[in-house]
Amino acid sequence: MDSHLKKYGQLIISLSGVVAVWWLVSGLGLVNQNLFPTPPQVLAAAVELYRDGVLISDLQISLKRAAIGFTIGATLGVLVGLLTARVFAVSLLLEPFLTLLRPIPAIALVPIAIVWFGIGEGSKYFVIAYTVFLAVWLNTHAGASSVASTYIRAARSLGANRFREFFEVVVPAAAPHIVVGLRLGAALAFLSLVAAELSGASSGIGFRLQDARQFIQTDRMFVGLIQLGILGALLDSVFVLISRRLVHWESA
Incomplete structure (x- = not known):
């Protein structure tokens, strides 16, 4: 306490x-206060956006996009990370390709995502899921591939089959790394969200930042930045609480 x-x-x-x-x-x-507004000016801009119904609607839309993209990317990242770490054929096939993808930033994929999926929600989900996937995959792969061989030998000596070895030894041992990957992925989801909403969007926090930039409304831009910061901090705190409950053996 x-x-x-x-x-x-x-x-x-x-x-x-x-x-x-x-x-x-x-x-x-x-x-210059036109470039760097005071806290009361930012608060007044937030109140104005709230009264216009824009603040909450943008928040809801961006949260939905981030949640869907994160869920897709995180799920695939954990599954593929476990497979590339423990199945040689999958590692041989995918790991070099995924390593090449890692340096490509999300914003560089926005144009091709729009070409592939249009300017609708699909392109935004793709950009967010891509970013989250790579972060979660890397951490999951690192955790699952570094499981101590003594754990594996102990499980096999006790008669554990491959299925039980995977889910009762490998996954719990890799869980701390997976949680770190999920926390990183959650933060990156908001970064890629802004990149996805800067082009081909008519709503959302990223779109509102771009719209405010065109009219040099820095007070509204600060509102959007503060929203992103608060959302990221709250989500990270949620992951910390969840990890303490689910991966309790790591802190014991």
Whole structure:
């Protein structure tokens, strides 16, 4: 309980300090407020967007896109990661190809995603799922391929078949790495979400950022950035809580 209170206290102090410095710098006119708005200006922009019904609708749309893309990418990433780590034929076939894909950023895939899937939701799901998949696959593969051989030998000596060995030894041993991959994938889902919404979208947080940029409405741009930051932090906290319950043996 004390550790949680300490963590929340540190968060409040950190955020308060950042807002105070932000307010001081912009409020004293050290920078152009048209380029770097004050906290009250950003709050007023958020209230205006909320009253227009844009703030909540964009949030809902972006959350749906991120959730669907993350679910697709994470599911495939875990499955393929386990297979490439433990099945030689699959590793031989897919690992070199996936290694080549890793350096390609999500934003570079936006044009071809639009060509393949159109400007609808399919292209956005594809870009998000692609980014999440690679992050989750890499961590899952690393965890499943580094399972201690003593665990495998112990399971086999106790008469475990391949099925039980995989699900009762390999998967639990790789679980901490999988959780790390999921946390990273969740953060990357929001990064690729913005990339996907910057082109071929008429709604969502990324679209609103692009729309505000065209009219140099930096206060609205800050609202979108703060939304993304809060969403990412909340989602990461959820994964931390889930991992502590599901992968309890790692912290024991």
